[in-house]
Amino acid sequence: MSMYRINFNDFFTSAFSVDCILFGYSEGEIKALLIKRAMQPFENLWAIPGDLIYPDEDLEQAAERVLFELTGLNNIKMHQSQTFGKPNRHPQGRVITISYFALLRIEDFEVKASSWAGDVQWVSLKNMPDLAFDHNHILASTYEMLKLKLQNEPICFDLLPERFTLNEFQQLYEFAFEQAFDKANFRKKIKYIPLIAHDEKQQNVKHRPAKLFSFNREQYLLSLENNSYTFKM
Amino acid sequence: MSMYRINFNDFFTSAFSVDCILFGYSEGEIKALLIKRAMQPFENLWAIPGDLIYPDEDLEQAAERVLFELTGLNNIKMHQSQTFGKPNRHPQGRVITISYFALLRIEDFEVKASSWAGDVQWVSLKNMPDLAFDHNHILASTYEMLKLKLQNEPICFDLLPERFTLNEFQQLYEFAFEQAFDKANFRKKIKYIPLIAHDEKQQNVKHRPAKLFSFNREQYLLSLENNSYTFKM
DNA sequence: GCAAAAGTGTTTGGATTACACCCATGC
């Protein structure tokens, strides 16, 4: 994290940081973007990207900055998760960290290894190694919050490609809730979610190609206004 | 808040605090315990009780300390809500505040006006005045989180008296979700919540007295373990 | 034709809803 570019003692006895968990979805798995720490402490361990918050910077703005440095992406909605502040969570001083998460379409950009990371990688939440600091704990609680929101807000469409098959959609929920759903019943459940059915079909599959759909966000917002439908999974 | 007992400039350029929202339930309304500020800024305005976090203190521990100073109560579960950190939210410096909430039985204790408050009062969430700082915003988001948890965890029993009538139970949800429920249907919905039915009845009512119930927490925890029931409202 | 996954229809049982009715108490 960039705090080590600055003389640590110059900062003060306690500091705030943001940790910015980027969730993505590919190959049927929800993944988080992790960085390999290039310096002490926890050198060479994988960690959640994060940085100190500047004195006159809003929390969300700091999280967006971390996201931008890693991905070049802008205008992504940040969701606040939780705040972690055990006095000894950081070996070199008191650092209270506010964790945020964002949902990305993995295919839509290229990750840039930043100055403060030796390597960057998407890691499946099914297969998480030991992370630096208390980052396993932070990631686990944030994933719980993601799962809660997946049930109550149409944020799954921030993870899915802009055009997706209904099966990809179903598999996202199957991964998150660790259970298989019946295909016919799943389609009945999502019947009222406003989707746009395209004429376009899946390519290069060796079976009947599936129809592609997109989320009709405009219509969803309208239905929110007149209370005709609220997302619920 | 106690930060003003300390010379302000000695503290820092930025600081952390906890705000500790105490929710209670009486007379059919969910209320928050507010304090009347005895000093600048926002003197004489109502505010959420809060305090700075000591350098080697855990966040939750700080919130428990604020609760204890106000109520003398201990061993109350604190729920972390959200963190607020707009650079200008505090007129005298950068203060990032982590908000917690706790659920109390209003009848079980006496509020002590503490050194940093001129007055203390339970205020209904239906009838909230303008508060100090960004406390209206903090309270509103925290109330949203409370309502979310009321749907997924049996925390309503932390607000209700130890022995309650089914109607008090129903009215709590009616207040929170701002809608009336059918009595017979409500009772069918809660059929599987493990309750202890007492022989004791309501006293001093001028109609048929209602039976009193308590939450059977032991049995609920057992049913969680063997996955036979999970709370859902 | 066969394998593989897309896509749809039917049946069933349990939950939700609306609504009606009886019961116990104070006055």
Next chain:
DNA sequence: GCATGGGTGTAATCCAAACACTTTTGC
């Protein structure tokens, strides 16, 4: 007896689960 809320039963409806079946593509 009457007002007031406590407490319960029933029928209609909706919804979710289980499961079977048809369709379309590549090879």
